[in-house]
Amino acid sequence: MQNAFAYRAIGADGTIGRGTLDVESALEARRVLIARGLLPIELTIAAARRERRDVLSAADLALGLRVLADLLDSGLSVGRALHAFEDLAPRAWYRALPHIRQSVREGKSLASALATAPIAIPALVIGIAKAGEAGQGIGPAIRRAAELSEASAETRAAVRSALAYPMVVAAAGVGAIILLITVVLPRFAAILADLGQTLPASTQLVLRASAVARVALLPATGMIALAFIIWRAWVNTEIGRTRWHNWLLQLPLIGNVRLGLGTARMAQSLAALLENGVPIANALLLSARATGDGELECRVLAARQRIGAGTTISRAIEEMRAATLTTVRLIRAGEESGRVPSMLAHAARIEQQRVDRIVRTAVRMLEPILLLTFASAVAFVAAALLQAIYSVRPSA
Secondary structure, three states: OEEEEEEEEEOOOOOEEEEEEEEOOHHHHHHHHHHOOOEEEEEEEEEEEOOOOEEOOHHHHHHHHHHHHHHHHOOOOHHHHHHHHHHHOOHHHOOOHHHHHHHHHOOOOHHHHHHOOOEEOOHHHHHHHHHHHHOOOHHHHHHHHHHHHHHHHHHHHHHHHHHHHHHHHHHHHHHHHHHHHHHHHHHHHHHHHHHOOOOOHHHHHHHHHHHHHHHHHHHHHHHHHHHHHHHHHHHOOHHHHHHHHHHHHOOHHHHHHHHHHHHHHHHHHHHHHHHOOOOHHHHHHHHHHHOOOHHHHHHHHHHHHHHHOOOOHHHHHHHOOOOOHHHHHHHHHHHHHOOHHHHHHHHHHHHHHHHHHHHHHHHHHHHHHHHHHHHHHHHHHHHHHHHHHHHOOOOO
């Protein structure tokens, strides 16, 4: 995001000039003015300008970072690596490559170039890159960021793959029921009405339910669509997102999965940042965003404040309920042994494996439940119709 800064500055001839600059921060604005031979005496932010950024999928982000890390580790300079990257990068990166190369030519670091690129690079990746540039090197840092992105992409792919079959079953079941309500039952009702005979109670129930469903189908669809739009607008606000995620965390199964998944992301990112030499305050700030949960992000930030006041990491996280108890115990063990990053990485693996087991078990249970639900509904309708057919059959 770029900001418009209004400035007053003294020129070389002693005159005071005014103007605006479109830069990221006040520090960069001062650097630009000094480079122009101006001495800034007043600098205020005028407006924030949000640029539209393309959203990268987790797979495209991971692949691009992996290729870039391999190029940097091969001994190429950042400029030459970016030149080679243009031929190897995923298509989703194309829009950002000219900006990144131009920023590096102007003397900016790779982390700064990625931060201002017209694609949405996660703050965690930027933080690891900045830490690498200040410490062990940009190549290993980008490789670590690629590993984290690959883990996130694998998790999302696994969840989508597990939910694919239940979603197909649900779609087929809903489609079959809609076909019965809108096509089959109305025609069958017209045939039975022409016979003028009394229908069985089950058949009358099905036909009445079908009539009500046909009348309510369009209004109900419109209300659901409207409710979804309102919900999306509310969730896109900071307060709405936090409250919605807080409610989800309180649900029996979903809350357990979200807490475990958010804990795994936080622990994994925090371990990577600490290994790259990022101070604990900045590392917790980036790790809070990596949770992907508004409520957990608030809890981690609250724990960060307690840590800044002198509380240990494990105690602050436990008091704010920002992670699972298993992760808290492992962090405490890491504090006692001086191996907090490695224990955080171990906690991330444990929580990720636990979440994977829960999701796989839930999906296995969901499949037969969906099959039984839709099969029972169709079977009940079919039985009611067959009963009506037998009831109007002429007697011998």
